[in-house]
Amino acid sequence: MTRPIRLLLAALAFALPLSLLAGRVWIDPSTTPNAALILAELRLPRSVLALLVGGGLGAAGAAMQGYLRNPLADPGLFGIAPGAALGAVAALWFGYSASQWTVPFFALIGAGGAMALLAAIAGRTGGIALFTLAGLMVASLAGALTALAISLAPNAFAMETVVMWLNGALTDRGWSEVWIAAPLVLAGVALLRAAGPALDALTLGEAVARSLGVQPSRLLWLLLGGVGLTVGAVTAVAGIIGFVGLIVPHLVRPLTDRRPSQLILPSALAGALLVLVADSVVRLLPLMTELRLGIALSLLGAPFFLWLLVKMRRGAL
Amino acid sequence: MTLSAHDVMVPNRLAGVSLTLEAGTITAICGPNGAGKSTLLETLAGLISPHTGQVCLDAQSLTAMAPRARGRAIGYLPQAGEIAWDVPVRELVALGRMPHGDARPEPVDAALAALDLTDFASRRAQALSGGETVRVLLARVLAGEPQWILADEPLAALDLAHQLALLAYLRRAADSGTGVVLVLHDLALAMNHADRVVVLHGGRVAADGACEDALDHRVIERVWGVPARWLGEPGARALVAGPTASSR
Numbered sequence: 001m002t003r004p005i006r007l008l009l010a011a012l013a014f015a016l017p018l019s020l021l022a023g024r025v026w027i028d029p030s031t032t033p034n035a036a037l038i039l040a041e042l043r044l045p046r047s048v049l050a051l052l053v054g055g056g057l058g059a060a061g062a063a064m065q066g067y068l069r070n071p072l073a074d075p076g077l078f079g080i081a082p083g084a085a086l087g088a089v090a091a092l093w094f095g096y097s098a099s100q101w102t103v104p105f106f107a108l109i110g111a112g113g114a115m116a117l118l119a120a121i122a123g124r125t126g127g128i129a130l131f132t133l134a135g136l137m138v139a140s141l142a143g144a145l146t147a148l149a150i151s152l153a154p155n156a157f158a159m160e161t162v163v164m165w166l167n168g169a170l171t172d173r174g175w176s177e178v179w180i181a182a183p184l185v186l187a188g189v190a191l192l193r194a195a196g197p198a199l200d201a202l203t204l205g206e207a208v209a210r211s212l213g214v215q216p217s218r219l220l221w222l223l224l225g226g227v228g229l230t231v232g233a234v235t236a237v238a239g240i241i242g243f244v245g246l247i248v249p250h251l252v253r254p255l256t257d258r259r260p261s262q263l264i265l266p267s268a269l270a271g272a273l274l275v276l277v278a279d280s281v282v283r284l285l286p287l288m289t290e291l292r293l294g295i296a297l298s299l300l301g302a303p304f305f306l307w308l309l310v311k312m313r314r315g316a317l
Numbered sequence: 318m319t320l321s322a323h324d325v326m327v328p329n330r331l332a333g334v335s336l337t338l339e340a341g342t343i344t345a346i347c348g349p350n351g352a353g354k355s356t357l358l359e360t361l362a363g364l365i366s367p368h369t370g371q372v373c374l375d376a377q378s379l380t381a382m383a384p385r386a387r388g389r390a391i392g393y394l395p396q397a398g399e400i401a402w403d404v405p406v407r408e409l410v411a412l413g414r415m416p417h418g419d420a421r422p423e424p425v426d427a428a429l430a431a432l433d434l435t436d437f438a439s440r441r442a443q444a445l446s447g448g449e450t451v452r453v454l455l456a457r458v459l460a461g462e463p464q465w466i467l468a469d470e471p472l473a474a475l476d477l478a479h480q481l482a483l484l485a486y487l488r489r490a491a492d493s494g495t496g497v498v499l500v501l502h503d504l505a506l507a508m509n510h511a512d513r514v515v516v517l518h519g520g521r522v523a524a525d526g527a528c529e530d531a532l533d534h535r536v537i538e539r540v541w542g543v544p545a546r547w548l549g550e551p552g553a554r555a556l557v558a559g560p561t562a563s564s565r
Contacts, residue, residue: 066402069401069402197415200408200412200415201412201415202401203400203401203402203404203409203412204398204399204400204401204409204412204454204457205395205397205398205399205401207359207364207393207395208393208394208395208457210364210384211362211363211364211388211391211392211393212388212412212413212415212416212461213383213384213385213386213387213388213389213415213416214384214415215384257404257405257408258402258403258404258441259402259404259408260402
């Protein structure tokens with residue numbers, strides 16, 4: 001186990017119990033009535049979901065930056081999150097949100113559709129530029145259709161539900177969301193980890209990577225599968241949560257030797273930590289209604305992105 | 318052992334190139350800009366599949382080889398060496414072991430030593446100068462212990478001392494049976510250090526043979542379109558090119 005992984009595991013071991021106790025009401029296990037029930041049925045699934053959401057997005061971001069050889073890359077570039085959002089919005093729009101499984105199910109179909117579209121356009125050649133452009137196209141198409149669905153919403157309530165859902169959050173989530181997300185996120189992270197050595201070789205450019213035996217199409221499928229499963233599952237259970245995949249690899253990179261393969265697992269752990277802490281903070285903020293997690297992370301992430309750009313302009317990145 | 322191209326055609330780049338390269342020799346590929354030198358090298362490395370024709374390692378077609386087996390046999394160094402992340406030198410060089418699927422330190426150490434990089438092992442990529450970067454990237458090729466070293470302009474960014482050291486290293490590698498293929502712009506380096514020169518022009522082989530023949534001043538005038546004259550003795554030639562070469 002490398003040093004950053006030990007460090008992050010220790011931080012998680014400290015943060016997880018705190019996040020279980022923290023909230024609008026602080027829980028004191030010895031005095032709070034029904035403490036065990038609240039912890040087991042409300043706080044624990046929410047915290048586990050935060051770990052899965054952050055872990056999936058962090059790993060996907062690290063792998064994407066390695067794949068595109070660009071520190072400003074974000075898993076959102078692939079259009080999988082907008083695809084998942086479109087699926088979920090369709091479910092909400094048509095009023096299929098009665099069962100707790102329907103919205104995530106539709107979101108996964110949307111993510112799968114975005115992945116299939118990407119694979120159909122760019123899967124055979126495995127070219128990175130074509131893949132990125134195809135991803136941007138899928139993202140804007142899904143975004144446009146989502147906007148269309150909002151503007152044509154049958155009533156104000158449907159519109160509000162859709163808009164609220166789009167700003168991702170972990171409120172009112174339970175074990176069912178955990179069971180949906182956990183296997184998909186874990187499988188996705190495993191695929192991204194498997195792509196690690198090829199991403200390392202890509203450090204020296206596409207031609208050298210191929211001369212070292214990397215098969216571009218295999219790498220593309222690993223990335224597509226890994227990012228698709230993690231981001232698709234995360235979006236399905238939590239809505240759109242931006243910037244985690246962008247910020248986290250930056251924070252972790254200085255702790256590693258900067259090889260993309262060495263960044264994936266620490267980024268998953270750091271992403272889990274960031275979302276866990278952020279979700280605890282939004283619960284603690286003294287606001288009338290709870291600040292949506294997606295909004296909070298965007299408020300944090302956008303200035304961070306600007307700071308990165310300034311740093312990059314100075315050539316320090 | 319041979320690496321051979323059989324009537325290789327790549328649209329707009331190579332118009333039917335056939336040649337057979339022998340292991341244990343240094344072959345220089347020369348030619349004016351746009352002649353197809355880099356494309357030929359990439360095709361020989363198996364990175365470009367020819368439109369027609371084929372490239373064979375001994376009797377086996379490169380396209381039929383498993384990518385990792387090809388990677389173990391052929392080490393390829395492109396012209397524009399990029400390093401995307403600020404990785405320590407040693408980890409970059411160790412990437413050369415990837416086709417072998419091992420992390421043996423001995424070949425990595427040997428490659429670092431061969432290119433005078435032992436003291437740089439823990440330095441980061443972005444702290445390297447242009448010439449140091451080229452040496453690191455070349456060390457990555459050597460760490461893979463390939464049977465063939467295919468390098469595109471490996472000498473252009475090196476100072477004189479490191480050029481000579483690298484050429485001496487490549488000569489030793491060739492003497493021990495490695496096939497070395499270099500794309501070179503500097504015709505004098507090709508003339509003095511290669512065993513064989515292939516001159517490309519417009520995607521075809523314009524001359525192929527021993528250095529003194531393939532880089533004869535008439536070939537240079539025909540292919541590069543500049544008058545040229547060789548000075549000195551074989552093995553220690555200098556090239557005078559341009560109007561001064563014809564006026565004397």
